Amino acid sequence: MGIVKERYKMKFAKLSVMRLFQYKDFLIRAKSIGIKNLFSDDLAEAMGTTSTQVRKDFSLFGLSGNKRAGYNIDDLLEQLNELLGKNEKQRVVIVGAGNIGRALMKYSGFYKEGLEIVALFDSDINNYNASANPPVLPLESLYEFICKYKIEIGVIAVPYHAAQQVLDIMILAGIKGVMNFAPIALKSPKDFYINDVNLKLELESVAYFVKALKMEQEEQTNDV
Amino acid sequence: MGIVKERYKMKFAKLSVMRLFQYKDFLIRAKSIGIKNLFSDDLAEAMGTTSTQVRKDFSLFGLSGNKRAGYNIDDLLEQLNELLGKNEKQRVVIVGAGNIGRALMKYSGFYKEGLEIVALFDSDINNYNASANPPVLPLESLYEFICKYKIEIGVIAVPYHAAQQVLDIMILAGIKGVMNFAPIALKSPKDFYINDVNLKLELESVAYFVKALKMEQEEQTNDV
DNA sequence: TGGTTAACGTGAAAATATTCACAAAACCAT
DNA sequence: ATGGTTTTGTGAATATTTTCACGTTAACCA
Structure with missing residues (x-):
């Protein structure tokens, strides 16, 4: 087993991987303002974590x-x-040309990280625009498109009742992982990766934890 | 210490809280199609988890x-x-009328969960629209607005170099927690809650884990 | 009505993630 | 060179989350 392969950790260290991406973003920014070297302390400070965590993350991946x-x-x-x-360019399709789908499409930061949004798909004929860049195509052509261009990454940004259907098409056509914005637990084979992102949930939880913090403070006040 | 207060867990069980919100969404849907009762197994099946996890989550919160x-x-x-x-209505302001800010603004699902987007703020004069619903207001009026309406929840959807500034205004004005889309670690007092959401990171990580899955499969093939 | 059993509720155990503590390496000053 | 200092790298310890194992109890049935 080669060293490079061995470094692609999967079962463990999911959170470490996420942080590695964040370290990278910070490093790119630091480099752009002329910084050449830094310590784990600097990285930790910038990322809101500890230097031990930084070094442990690095250690896990050599x-x-x-x-x-x-x-x-x-x-x-x-x-x-x-x-x-x-270094390997990855092409991505987005299904669902609603608010989220279009917001992602317009985001320009993917390309320089090796991700290219090659097409949007939608079921609403009013949204089609084959000559846009990226083009907005009919959902019916999704399967064919994925096969033709051997796409491996997808984004699901459709209403929850359509999400499983869309995923099934994607799986059949050869996609291997998706970012899913639909608020539903999708079913997929074991060798398929799903990253659920639930924005409503994320905002609701802020309200909850704000309230929890208030409660905590009230308790402390009462305790004295 | 009252039972209700005691149930607002903060330090532990963050993930349980997130799941509780998801259970709730599913229950609302199940109810809407006429289901009256269900087992932890049903919930687990729908959520992609285990019945033990469901019961443990419930158990933690009584x-x-x-x-x-x-x-x-x-x-x-x-x-x-x-x-x-x-049950308590919470009002929310969004700062940044870019793709993400507008996508969230247009999302209609918040209101029925007690969250109301009351205003957007932006620094670009071209985006102002005081008569829209919600209105898009100049960033300069953010502080005053938050104070006046006693807003406690914010969304930061501005470029990373502006995010800390915006947060500082929010904190000063009395906001207690934010959902932050800027890819930067914000600094805040200990009694402030920040929920970071980094969409670029989430998509990049899909590409990584897809690759990791491939490596795993290759290894297994080679092992035989 | 009392036995059976399906499902809940929850301590204990296992798995995973973070933090601690310190050895080893690299640099610096003398 | 040598001793002191700073910072990395990583096992061990701790903390948190998930899973297991099983006692409990309410509903059902004979």
């Missing part, structure tokens, strides 16, 4: 720095790019 | 069912609504 001089940004970015796969 | 007959949806929803706070 990323290393220099014992006294910290991390050279160029070196570290190279290691991260190899590990996180910036 | 939610209970019936030993042989499972859960009555109406009862459970009532308990969840009390716990998760549907």
Whole structure:
């Protein structure tokens, strides 16, 4: 088993992987303002975590720095790019040209990270626009399109009652993982990756935790 | 210490809280198609988790069912609504009228969960529209607005270099928690709640885990 | 009406994630 | 060179989350 393969951890360290992506974004910014080296402390400070966490994340994936001089940004970015796969371009289709689908489509930050939104699909004929960039195509052509261009990544941004149907088409056509905005637990084979993002839930939970914080404070006040 | 207060868990069980919100959404749907009762197994099946997890989540927050007959949806929803706070209306401001800000604004699902988007704020004069619903107002009026209407929840959907500034205004004006879409670790007092949502990261990570799955499969193939 | 059993509720155990604590390496000053 | 200092890298300890295992109880049935 090669070292590179061995570094693609899956079962464990999901959260570490997420943080690695964030470290990378920060490093790119730091580099752009002329910084050449930094310590795990600097990274931790910028990311709102601890230096131990940073080093542990790196340790888990075999990323290393220099014992006294910290991390050279160029070196570290190279290691991260190899590990996180910036170098292979990945094409992505979005299904659902509603608010979320269009917001993602317009977001320009994907391309330079190796992700290219190649098409949107929608069931509403009023949204079609084959000459736009990316084009907005009829949902009926989704299967064919994925097969033809060998797309592996999808985004599901359709209402919840349509989501499983869309996913089934994607799976059949050869997609291997999706980001899912529909608020429903989708069913998929074991070798398929689903990343659920539920914006309503995320906002609702803020309201809850704000209330929880208030309760905590009231308790403390009463305790004295 | 009252029982109700005690149920607002904060330090632990963050993930349980998130799931409770999801159970609630599912229960609302189940109710709308006429279902009256269900078992932890049904909930687990629908949510893509296990019945043990469901019962443990409920147990942590004192939610209970019936030993042989499972859960009555109406009862459970009532308990969840009390716990998760549907009943108090919460007003929310969004800062940043870009793609994400507008997508959230247009999303209609918040209102019936007790969340009301009362205004958007933007620094670009071209986006102002005081007579829209919700209105789009100049960023300069953010502080005053929050104070005047005693808003406690905010959404930050501005570019990363503006996010901390916006947050500082919010904190000063009395907001207690935000959902943050800016890809940066914001600094805030300890009694402030921040929920970071990084869509670029979420999509990038799909690409990573798809690749990791492939590697795993290749290994298994080679192992035979 | 009393036995059976399906489902809940929950301590204990296992798995996963984070933090601690310290050895090893690298640099610096002398 | 040598001793002191700073920072990495990582096992061990701790904390948190999930899963297991099983006692309990309410509904059903004979």
